[in-house]
Amino acid sequence: MSAYLDGELDAESSLAVASHIEQCATCRGNLAGLQSIDALIQGLPKIEVSKGFSRRVVARAKEWDGLVLGNRSETSAFASLLQLFEDLLDALVKDKVPVTHTLDEFRDFPPLSMGCIYFQIMGQSPRGQ
Amino acid sequence: MDDSDHALIKAIGNGDHLAFERLVQRYQHRVLNFIFNHTGDRHTAEDLAQEVFMRVYRASSDFEPRGKVSTWIFKIAHNLCLNEAKRFMRSERLHRTLHAQGIGAGGYVSSQGVERHEYERDLMHALEGFPDNQRAALLLRVNEGLSYAEISRVLSVSVSSVQSLIFRARTRLRQIWGKQ
Numbered sequence: 576m577s578a579y580l581d582g583e584l585d586a587e588s589s590l591a592v593a594s595h596i597e598q599c600a601t602c603r604g605n606l607a608g609l610q611s612i613d614a615l616i617q618g619l620p621k622i623e624v625s626k627g628f629s630r631r632v633v634a635r636a637k638e639w640d641g642l643v644l645g646n647r648s649e650t651s652a653f654a655s656l657l658q659l660f661e662d663l664l665d666a667l668v669k670d671k672v673p674v675t676h677t678l679d680e681f682r683d684f685p686p687l688s689m690g691c692i693y694f695q696i697m698g699q700s701p702r703g704q
Numbered sequence: 705m706d707d708s709d710h711a712l713i714k715a716i717g718n719g720d721h722l723a724f725e726r727l728v729q730r731y732q733h734r735v736l737n738f739i740f741n742h743t744g745d746r747h748t749a750e751d752l753a754q755e756v757f758m759r760v761y762r763a764s765s766d767f768e769p770r771g772k773v774s775t776w777i778f779k780i781a782h783n784l785c786l787n788e789a790k791r792f793m794r795s796e797r798l799h800r801t802l803h804a805q806g807i808g809a810g811g812y813v814s815s816q817g818v819e820r821h822e823y824e825r826d827l828m829h830a831l832e833g834f835p836d837n838q839r840a841a842l843l844l845r846v847n848e849g850l851s852y853a854e855i856s857r858v859l860s861v862s863v864s865s866v867q868s869l870i871f872r873a874r875t876r877l878r879q880i881w882g883k884q
Contacts, residue, residue: 577871616846629728636761
């Protein structure tokens with residue numbers, strides 16, 4: 576009956592319920608009862624949206640945009656600063672640390688450092704010993 | 705300019721604030737009253753309604769155009785109502801504990817900020833006692849005119865469950881009303 580009231584039955588079922596209701600006083604009463612419940616719910620007073628509600632929401636959205644853009648530019652500024660720092664570090668240490676891409680780079684490592692120990696285990700010596 | 709809900713959502717995704725304001729104005733009354741019928745509190749309803757639209761704004765670029773915008777908005781509103789109900793239950797427990805210890809704090813007063821007739825208070829009170837899904841299904845059907853299929857998407861349940869939820873809600877209300 577509830578689905579019939581909401582128009583959610585297929586055409587055949589809806590027709591069957593409609594013709595039954597015409598003949599059955601109890602079901603007519605039930606339907607009227609359900610309709611009166613709906614009318615009560617629809618009759619509940621509505622509250623009005625306060626003045627300027629949509630403007631306040633849009634202002635919040637703009638504020639949020641500002642935060643997101645601010646975060647993006649902060650992230651970008653930090654990335655640039657980090658890159659600058661890395662370039663500077665590269666320039667400073669470039670001449671001091673030999674980059675040979677060979678085991679010679681381990682020449683100055685202490686004998687008990689992990690690097691030296693590894694090569695000793697592997698049967699090589701960074702010191703060419 | 706295409707003024708359909710989908711066109712507005714697309715424009716909002718591209719940062720169009722005018723489109724956003726238009727969408728808010730289109731739905732603000734329905735969303736506010738849907739939440740108000742859940743919470744019974746005008747201020748909470750307005751705060752939550754703002755939050756609904758902010759979530760719409762933030763997620764507009766992710767909106768799946770196959771669905772209806774209204775269904776999506778009511779789904780967000782319903783989820784926020786559920787969160788609010790949980791938050792309220794937690795604070796209610798705390799209030800009861802504090803009250804029992806003589807620390808004060810009054811209880812929750814239904815329908816704050818609105819003058820209500822006796823039958824409306826009774827009806828609101830009866831609705832408050834319903835399970836969340838039952839109340840939401842009934843309100844979405846009767847007040848918002850959503851179809852069972854749309855309500856099933858809002859509540860994330862099957863269409864047959866929606867039918868059963870609405871039937872039970874109406875029957876229960878009828879029983880309560882029949883006794884008065």
